[in-house]
Every structure is written in structure tokens, then in C-alpha cells.
Amino acid sequence: MEIRGTGIGQGVAVGPVVRMAERLPEPVDRPSHLDPAREEERARASLSVVADELQRKGRQAGGAAQDVLEAQAMMAEDPTLVDDIVARLATGKTAERAVFEAFASFRDLLASMGGYMGERAADLDDVSQRVVAHLLKVPAPGVPNPGHPFILVARDLAPADTALLDLTQVLGLVTIDGGPTSHTAILAREKSIVAVVGAAGAAGLADGDTVIVDAADDRVTASPSPDEVAAARERIAERAARAAAPITPGALADGTAIPLLANLGSADGAAEALELGAEGVGLFRTEFLFLDANTAPSVTEQQEQYTRLLAAFEGRKVVVRVLDAGADKPLSFLNDAHEENPALGLRGIRALRHSEVILREQLTALAAADAATDADLWVMAPMIATVEETRYFTALCRELGIKVAGVMVETPSAALIAGHILKVADFASIGTNDLTQYTMAADRLLGTVANLQDAWHPSVLHLVKHVGDAGRADGRPVGICGEAAADPLLAVVLVGLGATSLSMSPSALADVRASLARYTREDAERIARAALVAEGAAEAKQAAREAAESAPTPSGTTVP
Numbered sequence: 001m002e003i004r005g006t007g008i009g010q011g012v013a014v015g016p017v018v019r020m021a022e023r024l025p026e027p028v029d030r031p032s033h034l035d036p037a038r039e040e041e042r043a044r045a046s047l048s049v050v051a052d053e054l055q056r057k058g059r060q061a062g063g064a065a066q067d068v069l070e071a072q073a074m075m076a077e078d079p080t081l082v083d084d085i086v087a088r089l090a091t092g093k094t095a096e097r098a099v100f101e102a103f104a105s106f107r108d109l110l111a112s113m114g115g116y117m118g119e120r121a122a123d124l125d126d127v128s129q130r131v132v133a134h135l136l137k138v139p140a141p142g143v144p145n146p147g148h149p150f151i152l153v154a155r156d157l158a159p160a161d162t163a164l165l166d167l168t169q170v171l172g173l174v175t176i177d178g179g180p181t182s183h184t185a186i187l188a189r190e191k192s193i194v195a196v197v198g199a200a201g202a203a204g205l206a207d208g209d210t211v212i213v214d215a216a217d218d219r220v221t222a223s224p225s226p227d228e229v230a231a232a233r234e235r236i237a238e239r240a241a242r243a244a245a246p247i248t249p250g251a252l253a254d255g256t257a258i259p260l261l262a263n264l265g266s267a268d269g270a271a272e273a274l275e276l277g278a279e280g281v282g283l284f285r286t287e288f289l290f291l292d293a294n295t296a297p298s299v300t301e302q303q304e305q306y307t308r309l310l311a312a313f314e315g316r317k318v319v320v321r322v323l324d325a326g327a328d329k330p331l332s333f334l335n336d337a338h339e340e341n342p343a344l345g346l347r348g349i350r351a352l353r354h355s356e357v358i359l360r361e362q363l364t365a366l367a368a369a370d371a372a373t374d375a376d377l378w379v380m381a382p383m384i385a386t387v388e389e390t391r392y393f394t395a396l397c398r399e400l401g402i403k404v405a406g407v408m409v410e411t412p413s414a415a416l417i418a419g420h421i422l423k424v425a426d427f428a429s430i431g432t433n434d435l436t437q438y439t440m441a442a443d444r445l446l447g448t449v450a451n452l453q454d455a456w457h458p459s460v461l462h463l464v465k466h467v468g469d470a471g472r473a474d475g476r477p478v479g480i481c482g483e484a485a486a487d488p489l490l491a492v493v494l495v496g497l498g499a500t501s502l503s504m505s506p507s508a509l510a511d512v513r514a515s516l517a518r519y520t521r522e523d524a525e526r527i528a529r530a531a532l533v534a535e536g537a538a539e540a541k542q543a544a545r546e547a548a549e550s551a552p553t554p555s556g557t558t559v560p
Ligand SMILES: C=C(OP(=O)(O)O)C(=O)O
Pocket: 283, 285, 324, 410, 430, 431, 432, 433, 434, 435, 481, 482, 483
């Protein structure tokens, strides 16, 4: 039986299912037999124990997990939430019930905000469960430990659980809820856990069932045949061999260089990216540095961050994107207004233009960091829709000493007028995440329209080709920096459509490097043409697979 979901990464895993315990039942709403002051003491004590425990787990986990767990610890001691709990206790409720209700009302508030904030609702739920469990003196729902390797199946996983998964035991992860941008997915990606999220059909799986988790194909196979298990094991072995293969620069089988670059959100990831063979940085998301800031960062503070990044990539290309505020990445100092459709609102270059001082300061900091280091700095603007915006941005870059100034192609408009845009900009980098969202008119954060958010769709591929053709005509580089570049077969298609470099999360580099090495430019163009003429995303993927299978692959390898 096949269960569909959203795969994170390219891994495959086989093993027996172990289900995570279900959530605690809702505490009964009955009057407390203790007085409110005593109930308040109980509530405060449990909140504090849970906050301390989350802090401790954060320190133990380190990295991005630590940030997530510390944010959760802060939720447990948020004064507004505590006030809400105390107010409910004053009406005679039990501590368990008051905690449950207060967290639930905050949760609903976050969920109604949607997007990035909406996906934090699950984090708040987890804190609530932990506090209620502590009050009831029962174990908090957590990851089981059956004593053998297993595939963990859960409704959704709390960040605290994902961060501390024992990777020698957890072969793979399947969640029934959760989207590709939930914390579960973000942490799974960072830790290279084989995962399929949002697999509603997994609710029917039972402990001990053997399953194949195929992240590359967005599916979980229940009760697989012996042949299917053997094929999956072969793919696992091949992937391990690819990860262990010597790191070479990205290139097609005929030697055409396709530089493979890293997507980073902080200089902290630089060492790991280089270790995995990143030839430079194709997208540095500067807004990730300042997501918690209430005021714009100073030039000095920015200069320090950028210098650290550029120094780590001496002699290599580093593409920095100026602040991309808005929608899923709110920066209150750039746009604090409530918008009905934030993805179509004052975001990216539009927000920066509205606060030009902030843009000028960022470019000044970047130019200073460039002057102090030896990397090859390129700077680009997000959410460009017009030639006029391109002219505005590149002129400002030149004025402030940025040597290479380009734009992201994330709107269908920019793709369609790429010929004009590339007469002004030095390069283009296609953001396939947003380009897919805007082409398909499907919010990239909404699970309900996730089936439409597929960069394999020929509409998206046609737009990529349009940009590729424009780049070739003017001799301008056209990179790809959306998630699509991390899909090994789609990466070949994108190169066939004219992409000259690919940027991705570093954990995807080995698979994409191996995939490119199997095909010549001529193959890539033929595979791309097959996908381009298909009627839909699934058909395009299938057509590309078939075209790739007919390409003469080097012996001992198979088509991804
Ligand atoms: C790379 C992209 O930018 P972000 O995901 O940060 O919006 C994109 O839209 O594809």
C-alpha cells in the first residue's frame, strides 16, 4: 500500500514501525478543591521545571535545535501566558485545566496568523503537553525506545523530540501532520533524517509493520514485497557509496562545469558546507540573521556577520541576498503592517525600497566586508517583478561599491521579461520556491494546496527555460537557488533548461553531484525537453525519468 506525503531530502529507509504515544487527553473542566493560590504555585512550579528541561535539552542538542528549544522554554515562561493562567485559576479551575486552556487560546491565535507563525502552533502545543504531564505526574509523550532500530511514526514531532532523536536507532521518520516548513521538517533536513511529513495515510500504520520510507519519491510503502525491500536496500547502499565518493567540482559527464553552491542562513554553516564540497555560496539568506530583531541591525553588526561569512569562503563565489522580509519571514523593522495577502504585499525589494536607509546600510556593510576579505561577492535582490526595480537596485549597488549586482527571479513577471532584466543585472538566480508559489497561485506554506507547489510543473519549467535562454543570449549567469536544485533529477532538467550553477542545502550536494555526472549537456537538454512538453508535474517527472533511463549511464549507477 502506498501512502503519500512530502519527502524531506533524498533518503530511503526500511524498517519496522514504532508509533509514538498519542497525546494526553484534555484535562477535565471541573472546579478545583484547592484554593487558587495553591493551584498557582503548582502551575508556576511545573512551568519552571519544563522551561529548565527544554533549556537543558537545547544545550545538549546545540545548533539550530538549541534555538528552537530555547524559544520553547521562553514560551513556557511567557508573562502574558502566565497572567492568562492565573486569571483562569481565579475562577476556580485546576492548574491542569487552566494551563491547557491558556496555551490553547495562544495556540489558536498563532494558528490564525498562518504561515511561519502558524507552524509555531505545534511548538506551543508541545510545551502545553509537557506542563500538563508534569502536573499530572505522568510521562510527557515522547519518542519510544524499543531497543532496536525502527521507523518512527508520529502525528507530528515536537522540536524537543526531533532534536534529540537517536540516529543510531531511528532509521526514518513519518509524520501524519506537519508541512515542509514545520520545525520537524527543518530539523530533519538539518540532521539528514530520512523523513516523509504530512503523510495522512500513515495514521493506519501499526507497530511492527515493515515500511519503506522513500523521501525522494514523497511516499511510504506499507507491507512491501521482498523485491521492493531488496530494491530499497540497493538504493540505500548506492546513496551511502555516493556520500563516501571523493568530492569533485560539479560537472556534467562531458566536463561542462556546473558549480554546486550552498544555501546558508548564517556563517555557522560554512565549515560543514565546505566539508560537503560546496564550491561557494549561492544564496545567503540575510534575513535569517535578524528574524528576532525589533530594530534594524547596525552597519557594524552586519559588517561583522558578512565578514565572517566571506572570510570562510576565501577565493570563492558568495551570493548574498539583501533582506527578504515579508510573508513567511516577517521582519518587524521592515514591514509591521497587517496585510491580507502578505505573499503579494510589501515584501522583498518592495519593503526595502520603502525603507531605503536600511537597504543602503546593508549594501554599505556588504561593500565594507567585501573590501576586508578575498571572496568573490555577488549581491542580489529578492522579489523583483520589473525592469525598473532592477535598475533601481543595481544603480544603488554601484553607488555603494558593490561590484556584481543581480536579481532573483521569483515572480512569473521577472521570468517573462528576463531578456530585459538581464540587460541591466549582472546575473539572475531563480528562486523556484517562490516562482512555483506565484506561478501556481498556491501559498507555499499551506498544506491544503501542497499538491500544486511542485517545481516539476511544466509551467514553472517553461519560465525557467525563458530565463535560461535570456541568460545564454546575453552571456549572463543564471543560477538556481530554490529547493528544486536539491532534487537530483530535476537538477539535470534545470541545467538542460539553461541553469549555469545550482545552490542547495549542503546535505543535498552529494546526490546532485552524482546525478549531474551521469549526463552530458546533450542528455540534459533532451531530458529537459521531455519534461517541458508534459501536461503536468507528475507527467513531467515521469517523462524525465524515462528520458534519463535511455541515456547511456556510466556502469554501476542507476537513474535517481
Ligand atoms: C530561494 C528562494 O527564496 P526563499 O525560499 O528564501 O524565499 C525561493 O523562493 O526559491
